[in-house]
Amino acid sequence: MSGYPAPAPLTERFAAQSVIEExxxxQALVPPRSLLRRMFGASPLSDASWPWYRGALGEIAVGRILAGLGPEWLVLHAVPVGSGWxxxxxVLVxxxxxxxxxxxxxxxQSIWVAGQTLMVSGKKLRHLYNSAHEAARASKLxxxxxxxxxxxxxxxxxxEPARLTIKEKPRQVIVLSDRQxxxxxxxxxxxxDAEQVQRVAAAAVNARTWHTKPALPGNPDELNTNFAALRRLVDQARRRRVAWVLGVPAVGFLVLATAGPLGAAILHALINR
Known part of the structure; x- marks a missing residue:
């Protein structure tokens, strides 16, 4: 509509952008770590933000792989679809x-696939159903x-699965490791053919093809800067935990074990992050 800024072309979105925004x-709701927790390498991530962080790392890794496709491919990342989040x-064309x-x-983790069932370390998840729905929706749009x-x-x-076992290929979805x-x-x-690729690609880059109310242009540089800063903190905390475990585990864990509730919390963080 005239007078309103156009949504950003989807080629401007980067891998994991939606996940990083969330x-x-x-993470903005997580209180800062105390000096003692920083010293012992407690993760800056909360239980709520950790899955989002892990998801972002996965999408970034796949984004790097897709950069190896030739110029005849259109590669889009974090494509908003529908009317919500x-x-x-x-999306590849x-x-x-x-x-x-x-x-x-x-x-x-170990991944096992048979027909319409996908299990991660023995737990059945809905990845196949969700992916089939996603492709059908994209086809319609x-x-x-x-x-x-x-x-x-x-x-x-x-x-990076520990093992990927395909006992029976799913009918509607292809399951691969990142290396494959x-x-x-x-x-x-x-x-x-080249003309068909061009026509579909022209539709795919248009945000209005996918979303009823496309977001206005944002600030990807700021998102990347803030995520990079968080990632540095996470990596720094991990290095400190490793230093404690390899350096003075007996003394360090004895001190923590006798430090009351705070020590127990830090021990939990050391073991689980």
């Missing part, structure tokens, strides 16, 4: 077709924008 909002982690990627950071049917392939990307992703995309047969 992480920083949650939901987003698609990554290229000669091999259109893909929605749902990134899951299950580093060090892109088809409407292009004026022709656009098929979309759903992919779940597991970041580029090879999978490069091996796919051509599905779209």
């Amino acid at each position: 992480l920083l909002a949650v 939901a987003d698609i982690d990554h 290229g000669p091999a077709g259109v893909f929605t990627l749902n990134t899951k950071n299950h580093a060090g 892109l088809s409407t924008a292009v004026g022709a049917a656009v098929d979309v392939t759903a992919v779940v990307v597991i970041v 992703l580029l090879g999978f995309l490069h091996r796919r047969e051509a599905a779209l």
